Each structure stands twice: as C-alpha cells, then as structure tokens.
Amino acid sequence: MAGVQKAKSEETHRRVLEAAIAAVEAGGMEAVNIRKIAADAGYSVGSVYKHFEDQDALLLAVNSVTLGRIKELMASKVETVDEPLARLKVLALAYLGFARDNRNLWMTLFSHQLPEGKAVPEWHIQENIALLGFIAAPLRELDPTMQDEDLAARTRTAFAAVHGLVTISLEARFVGLSGEKLEEEMNFLVERLAG
Amino acid sequence: MAGVQKAKSEETHRRVLEAAIAAVEAGGMEAVNIRKIAADAGYSVGSVYKHFEDQDALLLAVNSVTLGRIKELMASKVETVDEPLARLKVLALAYLGFARDNRNLWMTLFSHQLPEGKAVPEWHIQENIALLGFIAAPLRELDPTMQDEDLAARTRTAFAAVHGLVTISLEARFVGLSGEKLEEEMNFLVERLAG
DNA sequence: CTCAAAAGTGAACATTGTTCATTTTTCTTC
DNA sequence: GAAGAAAAATGAACAATGTTCACTTTTGAG
Known part of the structure; x- marks a missing residue:
C-alpha cells in the first residue's frame, strides 16, 4: 500500500x-x-x-514548460530542412509562429522578472541556452572555419535579432507589421545575417 | 494674486x-x-x-520621459556623423549605451504592460514611432530608390533587430555578451542589415 | 495498532492600489 | 474685505492578493 x-x-x-x-x-x-x-x-x-516556493517559482515553472514547447517545435522543424540557410528561416518563422499562437505564454516567458536580488536559477538559464543550439548548427555549416567563440557570439546575435523582430511585432506600443509582410522581413533578416 | x-x-x-x-x-x-x-x-x-488616473498612467508618464531622453540622445548623435551607415552604427550603439546606463528605466519602458482591454494611448504610440525616423533617414540615403512602404518595413526590422540585441544582452536569463564583443556584434548587425 | 511524517486546510496577517468624504487653500464676485 | 464656489490636499477605509502557520486529515513504518 x-x-x-x-x-x-x-x-x-x-x-x-x-x-x-x-x-x-x-x-x-x-x-x-x-x-x-x-x-x-x-x-x-x-x-x-x-x-x-512563491508566485515567482510558479511562473518560472510555467516558463519552463513554455520553453519546452518552443524547443519541441523547433526540434520538429529542424528535421524537415537540410539546407542550412533554409533551415534557419524555418526556425525563425517557427519561433514567430509560436509567439503569435501563444502570445500570453510567450510574453510571460520574456516579461516575467524576478525581484531584485533573486537570481535566475542555473537550470533555467540552461534551458534558454539550449535553444541556441538549433541556430548554432546551421551557422556552423554555413561557415565551418569560424572560431568557436565567434560562432557563439554570432549565434546570440542572430537569435537576438529574430527575437527582437518578434517582440516588436507583438508590441502594442509600436504599430507592428502584420502577416505576410512580417514573414518577408523575417526572411530578409535571416538571409542578411546568415547568408 | x-x-x-x-x-x-x-x-x-x-x-x-x-x-x-x-x-x-x-x-x-x-x-x-x-x-x-x-x-x-x-x-x-x-x-x-x-x-x-492610476499606477499605469503614472508609469506611462515615466516611460514618456524615458522615450524623450532616448530621443534627445539620438538627436544629439545624428548630427555628429554624415555617412549614413556610420550614422546607423552610432545610433545603434547609442541605443545600447542608453539601455546599459539606464537599465531600470529602459526595462520599465519595454516591460510595463497595460492590463487587458486598456489600449496604449495614441500619443504614446506616436512617441515610439518618432524614434524610427532616425533610422529611416539614413536607410533612405543608402537606397533612394526604395518604395516608401518597403522603407517603413525595413526601418522597423532594423530597429527591431537592434532592439533585440539590446534586450537579450540585458536579460539575466541568457548569458549576454558583454562589453566590446557586444559592440562588435552590434556593428556587424547594422552592417549586414543596412550595408 | 501507534505514532511520526507528509499532505492538505483556511483563517489571519501584511502590503498595496484605489476611493471618497472631509478639510484647507485659492479664486471670483460683490 | 467677506462669502461662497472651485480647486487642492488629506488620510481613513476598503478591496484584492501574496504569504504564513497552527491545525486537521491522510499515509507509511515498526
């Protein structure tokens, strides 16, 4: 029993x-x-x-689930495309799509802040960094000669740029681009950064 | 009296x-x-x-002052550089600098959200959009043949990408790049997008 | 069966946004 | 200058909400 x-x-x-x-x-x-x-x-x-432990811990748990879903989505997309640049575009559009389809989860993931003095737990930082792996791989394929350190920086930059476009498009404070035009800009962004 | x-x-x-x-x-x-x-x-x-009217209105007023300071900073930088691409780089670095030097004001500007149903007032949207003018001008110089609509989209994309890099660099959840390396990436980003 | 540990409860407390009846100060009119 | 209206200022009171903890109920071990 x-x-x-x-x-x-x-x-x-x-x-x-x-x-x-x-x-x-x-x-x-x-x-x-x-x-x-x-x-x-x-x-x-x-x-x-x-x-x-408290409300913050609960929200952290929610964000962890959200990150898991994003990771799952990206993992499912990665397999569908061989060519590195095309794969990056698919990943970026998937990220955008997730944000659009799960606006509240996505905004909570990025706007929830721990009170001053409370550090983000290491395991959660790792969850975030794990996402970068999807981007680093195709970037490496596109330029095998790149130093590891430079690749890491470039990966963060590429992620950050895409993330910014998604962020701004969801912001009520800016009149965001919508629909197709936004996807065009996303492709432009990826192509310029990685192409 | x-x-x-x-x-x-x-x-x-x-x-x-x-x-x-x-x-x-x-x-x-x-x-x-x-x-x-x-x-x-x-x-x-x-x-x-x-x-x-309430706490949100007070924070909106704070954010309006912050936006004013950013605008002022950018206006002061614009005059210092003639060449369009170099001007864009200076603007991006100024934006990054402001965020670093005024972390709390900057984060409040972008993470304060009105409760569901309350719309961002039109005057505040305009304050935000006004910033885009600094970016649109050099982009126009770099490509005078561009259609207005495309220029508007490209301007938002460029701003969003830079904004994303700043955002991620300040996020505790990611291990951001720091110092010089970050500024290098900012220059890379601007060059790829506008160069 | 007995007792300790774990799971679960909800009243009570502290903090904080918001309201509003009341008081104090300023303005207008005579 | 006096009197009443309008504006400015007050702070007690209320409501919502995160958090704690003494207590009850359920489960596990000997």
Missing part, C-alpha cells in the same frame, strides 16, 4: 502547474492569482505553497 | 512624476509604490490620484 503519498504529491504539483498555465494562456502573467489557481486546481492556497 | 492654483498643480504633477522616475531608476517598475511616491514627493496618496 505504498506510493500513495508520492502519487498524490505529483498529481497536486501537476494540477497546480496546469492551472497556472491555463491562467497565463487565458489572461497573461497578471492572471496568475494564487487563490484562483488553487481553486481551479481543486486545492487550498496552502497546498500551492507546498509545491512552489 | 492669480495663478497660484496652476503653479501648485504643476509643481505637484512634476514632483510626483520626479519621485516616480527616481523610484524606477532605483528599483525598477516594482519600486513604484503609490504610498512611497506620495511620501517622497511630499504629498498624500490622494494627491497622486488627482494628477495620474
């Missing part, structure tokens, strides 16, 4: 996290209200704190 | 806004606590609300 505690603990963790993800999807970061999350998941407020 | 009301009103507005700017500079967006702002400015909470 052993294992009930473990199963219960895991289910609670999962259901709380799922409720938090659903809340973010529905209403963005601001919608993560501990009382609401607890009620949605079917527990009391106290139980949430048994599984997540 | 007239004009006292106007002067008082203006001074209160100014001092509240100054306190809010100081708070953001010192501790970021989260440091904007109405009670603290009121105390710092030397007024009661109620007075803050006589001049700013």
Whole structure:
C-alpha cells in the first residue's frame, strides 16, 4: 500500500502547474492569482505553497514548460530542412509562429522578472541556452572555419535579432507589421545575417 | 494674486512624476509604490490620484520621459556623423549605451504592460514611432530608390533587430555578451542589415 | 495498532492600489 | 474685505492578493 503519498504529491504539483498555465494562456502573467489557481486546481492556497516556493517559482515553472514547447517545435522543424540557410528561416518563422499562437505564454516567458536580488536559477538559464543550439548548427555549416567563440557570439546575435523582430511585432506600443509582410522581413533578416 | 492654483498643480504633477522616475531608476517598475511616491514627493496618496488616473498612467508618464531622453540622445548623435551607415552604427550603439546606463528605466519602458482591454494611448504610440525616423533617414540615403512602404518595413526590422540585441544582452536569463564583443556584434548587425 | 511524517486546510496577517468624504487653500464676485 | 464656489490636499477605509502557520486529515513504518 505504498506510493500513495508520492502519487498524490505529483498529481497536486501537476494540477497546480496546469492551472497556472491555463491562467497565463487565458489572461497573461497578471492572471496568475494564487487563490484562483488553487481553486481551479481543486486545492487550498496552502497546498500551492507546498509545491512552489512563491508566485515567482510558479511562473518560472510555467516558463519552463513554455520553453519546452518552443524547443519541441523547433526540434520538429529542424528535421524537415537540410539546407542550412533554409533551415534557419524555418526556425525563425517557427519561433514567430509560436509567439503569435501563444502570445500570453510567450510574453510571460520574456516579461516575467524576478525581484531584485533573486537570481535566475542555473537550470533555467540552461534551458534558454539550449535553444541556441538549433541556430548554432546551421551557422556552423554555413561557415565551418569560424572560431568557436565567434560562432557563439554570432549565434546570440542572430537569435537576438529574430527575437527582437518578434517582440516588436507583438508590441502594442509600436504599430507592428502584420502577416505576410512580417514573414518577408523575417526572411530578409535571416538571409542578411546568415547568408 | 492669480495663478497660484496652476503653479501648485504643476509643481505637484512634476514632483510626483520626479519621485516616480527616481523610484524606477532605483528599483525598477516594482519600486513604484503609490504610498512611497506620495511620501517622497511630499504629498498624500490622494494627491497622486488627482494628477495620474492610476499606477499605469503614472508609469506611462515615466516611460514618456524615458522615450524623450532616448530621443534627445539620438538627436544629439545624428548630427555628429554624415555617412549614413556610420550614422546607423552610432545610433545603434547609442541605443545600447542608453539601455546599459539606464537599465531600470529602459526595462520599465519595454516591460510595463497595460492590463487587458486598456489600449496604449495614441500619443504614446506616436512617441515610439518618432524614434524610427532616425533610422529611416539614413536607410533612405543608402537606397533612394526604395518604395516608401518597403522603407517603413525595413526601418522597423532594423530597429527591431537592434532592439533585440539590446534586450537579450540585458536579460539575466541568457548569458549576454558583454562589453566590446557586444559592440562588435552590434556593428556587424547594422552592417549586414543596412550595408 | 501507534505514532511520526507528509499532505492538505483556511483563517489571519501584511502590503498595496484605489476611493471618497472631509478639510484647507485659492479664486471670483460683490 | 467677506462669502461662497472651485480647486487642492488629506488620510481613513476598503478591496484584492501574496504569504504564513497552527491545525486537521491522510499515509507509511515498526
């Protein structure tokens, strides 16, 4: 009759996290209200704190899931294209597509900030850096002679540029480009940077 | 003996806004606590609300000042360089420099989000778009044959790419490039996009 | 069966954005 | 200058929400 505690603990963790993800999807970061999350998941407020140290930790967990989804999406795209430059374009468009289709998750991923003094945990930094691998590989293929250090810098630059275009396109403060035109600009950007 | 009301009103507005700017500079967006702002400015909470509809409006005012400073900085740089490509590089590095030197103001400018349903006021959108003019001009010089519509899109793309590089470099979640290497990448980015 | 540990609860507290009835100051009119 | 209206300023009170913790219930081990 052993294992009930473990199963219960895991289910609670999962259901709380799922409720938090659903809340973010529905209403963005601001919608993560501990009382609401607890009620949605079917527990009391106290139980949430048994599984997540505080609201920031919960949001970090949500962001970790989001990053996982992005990584999964990119992994599925990588296999479909051989030619390095074309692959980079597909990756960039996939990243853009994810942001468009999952606006709230994506914005939470990048706008949630830990309070001053609290450092981003190393495992989460690694999750982010892992994404860069998808970009580094084709860049390496395009220029095998590049030094490792330069490749690393160039990879970050390429990612950052694409990320910026996605960011600005979603910003209400700028009148973003929409639809096809945006995708054209994305292709232009990748071609100029990597071509 | 007239004009006292106007002067008082203006001074209160100014001092509240100054306190809010100081708070953001010192501790970021989260440091904007109405009670603290009121105390710092030397007024009661109620007075803050006589001049700013709510916290979002106050932050919007702070962001407007920040944008003004960025604009001023860019305007001062534009005059120093004739050659279009070099001017773009100077502008990009100035933008990066501002973000580094005014991290909290810069991050507040781009991470403060209005609650769902509240639209960014048109005057603030215009303030943002005004920045693009600095970029559009040299791009036009570099390619006078470009269609207006294409120039507008290319301008946004160039700005977005630079903005992305700045963003990522400030993100704790990524291990950003630092110092000289970052400036090298910025120059590379501008050259590839506009050169 | 008994007791310790883990899971779960929810009242209570602290912080903070916001409102509004009230007071104080300034302006206008006579 | 006096009186009333309008504006400026106040701060207590309310509501929402993150967090804690003493307590109850459930599970596991001996």
